[in-house]
Amino acid sequence: MSAPEPVEYQARAIEKMADALVALASIDQEQDRLVVLKAPTGSGKTFMVAAALSTAYDDPTGHPFIVLWLTPGKGNLHKQSAKALSSLLVGTSLQVRLLDDQDDIVRHQDPAPGSVFVVNWEKLRMEKDGKWANKMLADGENATLFTLLAAASAKGLDMIAVVDESHLSLQAPRTSKLMRAIQEKRPYIQLELSATPTAQPDPDLLTEGVHHWIRVKFEDVEAEGMVRKSVLLNEDLPAVMAVHSKDSLQFQVLWAAWEKVEALTAAYVAAGSPVRPLLLVQYPDGEKAEQLAEIVEKFLAQRGLVKDKTFATWLSGDHSDDLESISLYTSPYRALIFKQAIATGWDCPRAQVLVQFRDPKSPIFQIQTLGRILRSPEQKRYDDESLNLAYVFSDLEGVTVSIETDEPDAKVRDMTIKRTNAYPTGGLKLSSTFQPRTREFHYPMTGNLTKPLINALDTKVAPLLTSEPFTSTPASVIVDAAIATKVLDAGAGHEMKGGSATGELDDVIVQALYNRLLVARIGAYRSRAQSLSRIKKVITSWFKTQRPTWTTDEVQHFALRHQGAFMEAVDQACVASRAVEEAAAIAEARGKRRTTHEWEVPSSELVVSKDCEVAGKGFLFEPALVPTDRSNPEKRFEAYLAKQVADGVVKWWWKNGEQDEKYLGVVYDRPIDSNSAGEDAQAGTAPSTEERTTYPDYLVYCSNDVVWAIEVKDVDDKDGATNGVTHAKARGLARWASDMASLRPSQEALIKFADMRAGVVVPTEQATRVISVKVGDPSNWHKPDAANLASDRGWSTLDLVAGSRASTEEN
The missing domain is CATH 3.40.50.300 (P-loop containing nucleotide triphosphate hydrolases)
Structure with a gap:
């Protein structure tokens, strides 16, 4: 394997x-x-x-x-x-x-x-x-x-x-x-x-x-699907407690966890997955451990589970048989009870729900086994979002504790914020598109590289082949100065000036130069270390066919005498391989694209309370919490919005998220970098753009019942050039607003407001501490540098009420 x-x-x-x-x-x-x-x-x-x-x-x-x-x-x-x-x-x-x-x-x-x-x-x-x-x-x-x-x-x-x-x-x-x-x-x-x-x-x-x-x-x-996206703490516990109000708090917690396991089990079946989620139940050492054990086993027995048959124990002196196979989807065990942190090395990706009873004497709720429920069993994302999450339930009701975990970077979403009644009763009914992001490409896949590299070698290297091999490489052979310098810096012990020297290169230098030669030009791939073995494998195989008697050393000597041909062949193959891989990734993502014309701001969100701060006036949710890691331009824009709320211009605003179907997504035509798009694009025979999804930073609901979708950028935005990425997003937002307006007549019975607007804005703080916000014109776009913003060249002052939709559209 x-x-x-x-x-x-x-x-x-x-x-x-x-x-x-x-x-x-x-x-x-x-x-x-x-x-x-x-x-x-x-x-x-x-x-x-x-x-x-x-x-x-x-x-x-x-x-x-x-x-x-x-x-x-x-x-x-x-x-x-x-x-x-x-x-x-x-x-x-x-x-x-x-x-x-x-x-x-x-x-x-x-x-x-x-x-x-x-x-x-x-x-x-x-x-x-x-x-x-x-x-x-x-x-x-x-x-x-x-x-x-x-x-x-x-x-x-x-x-x-x-x-x-x-x-x-x-x-x-x-x-x-x-x-x-x-x-x-x-x-x-x-x-x-x-x-x-x-x-x-x-x-x-x-x-x-x-x-x-x-x-x-x-x-x-998380983005690669290797682990679950985040952890929800006590999801829907209050509702479960209301239904089971006559039970003890411990039973209510177990009910919430069990109902989640049952829901996940059904969701995996609906997704066509063989995964069967496992419930973990942990209770602390101490005087209440025996009492908790009785409660847990009684609850599981009432659910029809039998000890050592359908629920297992991992306790000191009490271990169920066949614990090694508990990770298998075919295992009969549906729950595992343990007292202390599970032993190092235990791996069971189907474990997804954890009940951890707190130590009543500790002000810290330590989730010691969080890493055990974070692994993604099939290392992929599911369409059903509930399968992409892990769940922790505990008897924390009415108790203030500090939460610590054994996975400090994982997100434990422990607080629910809810949409307020300021939201329109008829909803917004917006169009939104979700498309999984495509991966970046750091090295070529061998399967995609083999054919184009063999073709390139046939074209560029085969005509140069000699009947007899070279047995050495003279130092007088011109070599790429950067390659030579790197090898010499590593201590190989030869001195070269410029690109040449005299004498012969020893085997260590020859091999080093050969390796560096093969990855000197690898198209748009970034990882030379990961690309080398794949390129070398194909070239070695090609020489086995073309010159089966040549040794590895002889292949290297030949390559160093024909560096230009090898670099051109590898570069050409990498460009072709990258184009194939990127097209496949985009097609796969596009195949998973989903568009709805019934999108609404989520009714509630679970947040990581320690990573949030209080939002400015007018935020749509209560408690009014927003992530602390917002950019400075976003914070300036929120200060501007708070002033607009105070002046009666804005009713409410909301901070959008990204890369999730629950957030507002807008399609735009992203420009393709011609340096990494392959020969067809560079020759003008392939598309110069590709459809992507952007997530505007804010929704703003104005007092005249107009809604703005706004993307916030900074002065001298690195992607802000004409026909650059930000300009493309401005065009996409304008097109989206226009399309939304065309849908309004058919939705008139449900929708109060008459207009949708969208744009890219740049907020700046003036010497007077007043926040000035300029909106870009997609049809007259100029980079948002200080001079263009000050002179209104392609940019104008944002007027949330008086501005017309036409000001954000291309003519």
């Missing part, structure tokens, strides 16, 4: 890690060499690190190394890790070796370059009377982990120590002692991976390149 293709955020993290590891291999080994990967649960940390290690090992400017992969937890997690790594590293230069006992240590006393040794640190760090208790470390043994590492050091092999889930016990005294002992035998690059790393890179060492910090954002993982 080969490793999957990395998604966008993974490709970025892999390249950064690989570059960091290669760079650290060339500095003093006695320095505190550190790489930290901070990535959420479910993001694929093991996959990213495995790919980075493989990429770093194959980099010809690096140094050969071994890997010591330290796994946490008790039990057989290290065996699971070794098995997973073996499957991910199939076909690479790295070989996984499990160190489970003394026999394994003896077997690998002569460590081969590229060995990945997987071991459990819980076993290693055990002590007795101040000495290592495990035979793999114990004094007096002829073969230990220490002698293995010493042998690696004697062979000149560097080492990377991967500390999985580093936050768990890396700072514990015994672990620190173990790491120091390992460091004495074989200095290493420490690579920590965790959702909540404890290591804090030193700012000075970060600047010097000795420490590296790589962060994967939760929102990037």
Whole structure:
């Protein structure tokens, strides 16, 4: 089984890690060499690190190394890790070796370059009377982990120590002692991976390149469908409590959770999915634990569940059988009860609903197992939004607590804000389009690259083939100066001036230059590290057909004598591959596009209270909360709106969201970058635009019953040039407003207001602290720089009441 293709955020993290590891291999080994990967649960940390290690090992400017992969937890997690790594590293230069006992240590006393040794640190760090208790470390043994590492050091092999889930016990005294002992035998690059790393890179060492910090954002993982979008806390609990008012609070919480599990089960069936959601129930240690256990088991029994058959327990001294298969969709278990945080390494993506009873003595509600219900079981988005969320229920009614989680970047939506009665009773009935966003392209897919690259090689390289191979590359061959400089900076040891030199290049330089040559021009793809292996694979296969007797070295010597042809072939193939992939992605997104002419502002929203602040006057929802991370231009515009509300011009306003069907979406024709659109677009034979969806920042309801949809931009907007992206959005908004106006006669019985308007605005604060707002004219567009705004060149003062719709339309 080969490793999957990395998604966008993974490709970025892999390249950064690989570059960091290669760079650290060339500095003093006695320095505190550190790489930290901070990535959420479910993001694929093991996959990213495995790919980075493989990429770093194959980099010809690096140094050969071994890997010591330290796994946490008790039990057989290290065996699971070794098995997973073996499957991910199939076909690479790295070989996984499990160190489970003394026999394994003896077997690998002569460590081969590229060995990945997987071991459990819980076993290693055990002590007795101040000495290592495990035979793999114990004094007096002829073969230990220490002698293995010493042998690696004697062979000149560097080492990377991967500390999985580093936050768990890396700072514990015994672990620190173990790491120091390992460091004495074989200095290493420490690579920590965790959702909540404890290591804090030193700012000075970060600047010097000795420490590296790589962060994967939760929102990037969520956007790829790898994890659920967010967590809802006590959704609809008040309504459930009203229905079950005679039950205890604990029973009411369980009812809310169970009804959610039942609803999700039906939703998965309706979606044609095999997933069967699992309910987790956790209660704290303490005097009430036994009482809570009785309540939970009584409730589940009343729902027809049977202990150890359809609901499982994971308690100290009370474990249900077959817990390892509970993650399977075919598992009979519908619920799992546990007292403390589930053991490290437990993975069950179908777990989606958590009941966690609070500790009554603690002012902090700590959701310790949030990461366990965030994983997306099928790693995709569902049309039914309820399936894209996780749910937590707790007995917090009437209690003020501070919420903390083991996934600090995840969004726990704990407060409901509701639309007020200021909203028209007949609704707005607006047209809105939702279209999933297309992914960015950092590297070519092998399947899409193969045919265009073979065709390009046939055209550009085949006519240059010689009957006999070259056995060396003279330094007098002109090479790309940037390529040569990068190789030489990595310490390869040759001196070149300009693009040429004398003598012959050694094998290390030849291989390095060949690798750099293949990714010198890769169209619009961004990741050279991820593109290299795919390009090299196709070229190697092509040479096997064209010159089957040539060795890898001979292929490289030939390529360096014909650099221009190879760069043109690769670039041409990458442009073609990118065009195919982008067209497929757009077609897929367009196929999922949904348009409604009955869109309304949501009646309520769940928000993350700690990430919100009080909105200005006139906000449509109560409590009036808006995200704190709004841009400065948006905050200026809201100050302007508050003044308009006070003056009676505006009745209410609402802050729109994005990338969600519940928010207002407007179609516009986004310009295609001609540099990345392929030869057809550059030749003028392909469309210069593509349909996308934009989400205007605000809806504003005026006192004359006119509604504005408004996109807010800043002075000198980077996309604000004529025919640029912002201009395209202004055109799209104008067209949308005109289309809405044409629908109004048929909706007259329902809709009070007579007009819809839309536009792009730029708010600025004057010296008098008065907010001035200018609206752009799509038919006379000029970039929103200070001069154009001041002179009203393409921009005019926004008049929410007096302005006509025609002022926002193109003539």
